[in-house]
Amino acid sequence: MGAGERTGVRVRVGQKEGDIVGRDHRALQAAVDYVAGLGGGVVEVGPGVYEMGDSLHLRGRVAVVGEGGTVLRKGDGFESRLAMDGDYGEEQVTVDDPSRFRVGMGIAVKDDRSGGFHTTVATILWAEGNTFGISKPLNADCMVHNNAVAQSVFPVISGYYAEGVRVEGVTIRGNRQNNPALNGCRGAGLFLYRGHGAQIRACVVEDYPGDGISFQQSNDVVVEGCVVSGCSALGLHPGSGSQRPIIRSCRSFENGQIGLFLCWRVRRGVFEGNELRGNGKTGISIGHKDSDNVFLRNVVVGNGVQGVLFRKETEPMGGHRNRFEDNRIQDNGGEVEGYGVRIDGETHDLTFVRNVIGDTRPEGAKRQRVGVSIGPSAERVALEGNDLSGNAEAEVKDERKCKVQNEK
Numbered sequence: 001m002g003a004g005e006r007t008g009v010r011v012r013v014g015q016k017e018g019d020i021v022g023r024d025h026r027a028l029q030a031a032v033d034y035v036a037g038l039g040g041g042v043v044e045v046g047p048g049v050y051e052m053g054d055s056l057h058l059r060g061r062v063a064v065v066g067e068g069g070t071v072l073r074k075g076d077g078f079e080s081r082l083a084m085d086g087d088y089g090e091e092q093v094t095v096d097d098p099s100r101f102r103v104g105m106g107i108a109v110k111d112d113r114s115g116g117f118h119t120t121v122a123t124i125l126w127a128e129g130n131t132f133g134i135s136k137p138l139n140a141d142c143m144v145h146n147n148a149v150a151q152s153v154f155p156v157i158s159g160y161y162a163e164g165v166r167v168e169g170v171t172i173r174g175n176r177q178n179n180p181a182l183n184g185c186r187g188a189g190l191f192l193y194r195g196h197g198a199q200i201r202a203c204v205v206e207d208y209p210g211d212g213i214s215f216q217q218s219n220d221v222v223v224e225g226c227v228v229s230g231c232s233a234l235g236l237h238p239g240s241g242s243q244r245p246i247i248r249s250c251r252s253f254e255n256g257q258i259g260l261f262l263c264w265r266v267r268r269g270v271f272e273g274n275e276l277r278g279n280g281k282t283g284i285s286i287g288h289k290d291s292d293n294v295f296l297r298n299v300v301v302g303n304g305v306q307g308v309l310f311r312k313e314t315e316p317m318g319g320h321r322n323r324f325e326d327n328r329i330q331d332n333g334g335e336v337e338g339y340g341v342r343i344d345g346e347t348h349d350l351t352f353v354r355n356v357i358g359d360t361r362p363e364g365a366k367r368q369r370v371g372v373s374i375g376p377s378a379e380r381v382a383l384e385g386n387d388l389s390g391n392a393e394a395e396v397k398d399e400r401k402c403k404v405q406n407e408k
Contacts, residue, residue: 009041058159106154174208239263287311333367358390
């Protein structure tokens with residue numbers, strides 16, 4: 001039984017027939033809000049392309065289920081510089097060019113110093129000349145002298161403080177070429193903030209101008225059977241203290257930077273049976289306090305620099321006590337450098353058991369130069385029964401004084 005199904009409330013949205021008929025975000029939002037008002041339930045979305053002028057805002061205990069061929073498409077984006085500073089906490093913005101902004105449209109506000117959670121993503125509530133009221137207060141000062149802008153970019157599906165939601169069988173098309181970028185701490189094709197217990201199943205996110213699926217400060221999230229491809233930044237992005245995530249049987253490929261990015265404080269997660277292939281830099285990236293996670297039977301192949309990276313962190317901030325078992329980490333690297341597994345920083349207590357870490361390409365074409373690279377400050381790295389054959393230069397490159405052996 002999925003999220004919201006116990007109440008039995010079920011509403012269908014269709015483009016030609018249904019309880020609610022429509023072809024854009026307004027019809028979808030009307031259905032979600034109606035079901036939420038009745039205590040929760042299921043919104044079924046019929047086939048067709050739905051044009052998204054704002055996010056579909058999820059509500060607690062509501063499931064959104066595609067019927068097959070259900071596509072949510074981000075329209076073309078645009079932007080305008082701000083005409084006056086946007087102050088922290090202000091709930092309006094004034095722009096140079098108001099001609100394309102409309103009430104009900106999604107909007108992001110930022111400047112050159114915005115990053116992470118300091119970008120504000122909201123909905124336009126009212127308009128007066130070139131001033132627009134927005135649904136959330138600005139998260140930071142957005143200053144004209146720092147090139148402050150308002151942009152029509154937003155997550156295609158978004159959930160803030162919406163617990164127990166489910167999204168299933170939906171395709172998101174991000175229209176990356178015609179939209180400005182949105183950072184993954186505030187947006188993605190599908191984005192959750194404090195969405196505890198969410199389930200995301202059998203969804204496709206492609207071509208988004210940022211991350212594919214991102215959830216921040218969201219505990220016990222399950223992402224299963226999803227495909228993320230062609231996004232400009234990260235494919236799968238659990239972060240900012242998300243505890244006990246499960247990401248299973250997903251594919252994340254040909255994204256601009258990283259296939260699976262554990263952001264900050266991702267702990268006690270299980271990452272199983274995923275394919276991270278052909279991403280611009282890294283297959284799996286682990287860093288700031290990302291501890292006590294398990295990686296089982298993943299395929300990490302053909303990424304631009306390294307298959308698995310433990311980022312450079314001091315000992316209190318490191319990604320400790322992570323375990324990799326029965327993974328295939330092969331054929332990673334580019335013209336300059338290539339690693340199967342790269343362990344930087346003061347990272348410790350890592351275990352690698354029965355993994356295949358090598359390069360299968362012919363001599364002269366190998367780019368995964370080192371199977372496992374252990375930096376000088378890492379400690380207690382256990383390699384047990386791994387197949388490290390086929391790397392171009394070395395099975396293990398250990399820069400520590402105390403060496404490690406791959407125990408058979």
